Amino acid sequence: MDSVKDALNSVYSVVQTMTPVDFIDIGLLSYVIYFFLKLIRETRAGQLFKGIAFLLVVYVVGNFIELKAITYILTKVFNIGVLAILIMFQPEVRRAMEKLGHSQLGLGNFLTSSNRETAELKWGKAIEAICNACEEFSRDCTGAIIAIERQTRLGEHIEGGVEVNAEPSKELLGAIFFHNAPLHDGAVIMRDGMVLAAECFFPMPQKEAFINKKLGSRHRAAIGMSENSDAIIIVVSEETGQISVAENGSLTRDFTKDTLKTLLTDLLIPQPENKKSIFSPLRKQLQERNDQNEKNS
Secondary structure (H helix, E strand, O other), X not given: OHXXXXXXXXXXXXXXXXXXXXXXXXXXXXXXXXXXXXXXXXXXXXHHHHHHHHHHHHHHHHHHOOOHHHHHHHXXXXXXXXXXXXXXXXXXXXXXXXXXXXXXXXXXXXXOHHHHHHHHHHHHHHHHHHHHHHHXXXXXXXXXXXXXXXXXXXXXXXXXXXXXXXXXXXXXXXXXXXXXXXXXXXXXXXXXXXXXXXEEOOOOOOOHHHOOOOOOHHHHHHHXXXXXXXXXXXXXOOOOOOEXXXXXXXXXXXXXXXXXXXXXXXXXXXXXXXOOOOOHHHHHHHHHHHHHHXXXX
């Protein structure tokens, strides 16, 4: 009881000596922690940090009840843990830093209507052309891969392709990905609503061994590109006609023209902060369907 009272007195003493600058400091630190957790929440690194949190709890409990062996071992683990994490999760750390650099830091409420109008002018017709083309590719089982560049520039991949620099249309994309056409093997890269280049080639995934063996080279390239950038990669399977989207290193399958349009609109045209994303529930539903299909196959 005395220890609890002493702890409360210590907290009260600290609060008494705090200045407005200290509150600002705490607020900024809290936001940084929140932003960091938000960045890693949907990555493989998120699972790692859950494990670290568990080890920290074990360490605190072990130290409190004087479990010397456990405390000693965990102390040694934590001493080399930061370096090990940086080595093992270098791609995830890099993506997190890129997202931090590209983030609007929670200023979504200050997006003006002109920002949205500009995005709609750039991407409105492009989204329609992409969805119409993918619907036709899906029906005819025409293989295709389309990368939509966002804030991470894909210049090194564009340089290896063929410059197009044209307004997108169903006919243009159909001509590029037509079977045995000169440019059909590579990917199309789009920037600011324009078809910038074709016949571009992307890196394979970092951990290719863990990817579903049924996925072909297009799907693997899409996952690899999404691991190394914030691009949205759309893939149409040549075998099944299934439409998939890779983003942040993960692949979501079984899109239709309408659900694809919902996704692209949600991601490419800025929405007010108070407008709830209409794609999040849809993504979860599609992912659950994919998981069920894999279990049944």
